[in-house]
Amino acid sequence: MEEExxxxxxxxxxxxxxxxxxxxxxxxxxxxxxxxxxxEKMGYKEIGYIESDLFVPVMVIHEGKLKTxxxxxxxxxxxxxxxxxxxxxxxxxxxxLTTALAEWFHKIGAKLVISIKGLPVxxxxxxxxxxxxxxxxxxxxxxxxxxxxxxxxxxGFIAGTYAMMLWECTKRxxxxxxxxxxxxxxxxxxxxxxxxxxxxxxxxxxxxxxxxELLENAEEIKLKARDLMAQTALSASEMQKGLEQDMPIMxx
Amino acid sequence: MEIxxxxxxxxxxxxxxxxxxxxxxxxxDEILVTFDLPRVRKENITIQTTEDTVEVTxxxxxxxCWEHWGVLQKKITFxxxxxxxxxxEPIEPERAEASFKSGILRITxxxxxxxxxxxxx
Numbered sequence: 307m308e309e310e311x312x313x314x315x316x317x318x319x320x321x322x323x324x325x326x327x328x329x330x331x332x333x334x335x336x337x338x339x340x341x342x343x344x345x346e347k348m349g350y351k352e353i354g355y356i357e358s359d360l361f362v363p364v365m366v367i368h369e370g371k372l373k374t375x376x377x378x379x380x381x382x383x384x385x386x387x388x389x390x391x392x393x394x395x396x397x398x399x400x401x402x403l404t405t406a407l408a409e410w411f412h413k414i415g416a417k418l419v420i421s422i423k424g425l426p427v428x429x430x431x432x433x434x435x436x437x438x439x440x441x442x443x444x445x446x447x448x449x450x451x452x453x454x455x456x457x458x459x460x461x462g463f464i465a466g467t468y469a470m471m472l473w474e475c476t477k478r479x480x481x482x483x484x485x486x487x488x489x490x491x492x493x494x495x496x497x498x499x500x501x502x503x504x505x506x507x508x509x510x511x512x513x514x515x516x517x518x519e520l521l522e523n524a525e526e527i528k529l530k531a532r533d534l535m536a537q538t539a540l541s542a543s544e545m546q547k548g549l550e551q552d553m554p555i556m557x558x
Numbered sequence: 559m560e561i562x563x564x565x566x567x568x569x570x571x572x573x574x575x576x577x578x579x580x581x582x583x584x585x586x587d588e589i590l591v592t593f594d595l596p597r598v599r600k601e602n603i604t605i606q607t608t609e610d611t612v613e614v615t616x617x618x619x620x621x622x623c624w625e626h627w628g629v630l631q632k633k634i635t636f637x638x639x640x641x642x643x644x645x646x647e648p649i650e651p652e653r654a655e656a657s658f659k660s661g662i663l664r665i666t667x668x669x670x671x672x673x674x675x676x677x678x679x
Binding site (some may be wrong): 430431432490491492493494524525526528530531535536 | 576578579587594596597622636659660661662
């Protein structure tokens, strides 16, 4: 049977136990804004794409060239990979997409998978610099987070692509972490993306990205990201993202 | 408390107006409407409410001009946000309050309080 989600690499790409940065659209578009800024500022090259019949039938045109909205980027020596998308992930695609990505990360020998996401907070407008919280999927991943002195999410539900990404990586004994920056739930949040990038830099010294320009251009980024944010918010409601505000029933 | 969220796809118009992202929440006794208004100053926001609608117009401090907008890559300029929302329940416009911080406009719209006497049978 044909795979529901296909990951296609250009020929000749070599991977050297890469750190993977996954920035698929989610609350506040934190991952999308952060990962696309990293790709642009670090000059990463496009190394492939993701296609699926489960995705919306959309292609993107950039500088006259046809591209798929789900794309893969890498640095020159194959030690960092970025996964990003310019359209929302349909809820029905979450399981097959995260399964296919985790399988591919395993195949290329990824050292660590980092999902950049937002943590919606009601009082975001009162927060000057968003804090970043972390979740790790294995003892090793948790130790990495402790070594970097990250604050942890201790209790509660997590929902969406990053939740399943953590789980699919766990099943393949891949170390994965999620970095969640406090953000506006349904508005694009470049400030949260800047905080997330600062945290990602702790895990990859090769990322020498300065977030100054991201913060300077925050208002323009918010304007450009309106439509993707609206798509993502609709998709998120179907993924039970609201559960992240609830408490689980299990006692300790 | 049940929270109803209504999120509609943002759009744009050729007349220089952008539709802002917004959210409508049912907070029980009141309806909370928020708008994301980047590039806007407080003094340039106009809010008009009736019993069942709210309309926001917000002029940007600097017009935003994109040289290559859309598939045809045409130059386009936006000067303001504008949005008219039909509310899910009647509200009392005189008691409405608004605040603006960090580019987010919050409008609190108290619902009409209907008192009904119930006869004990």
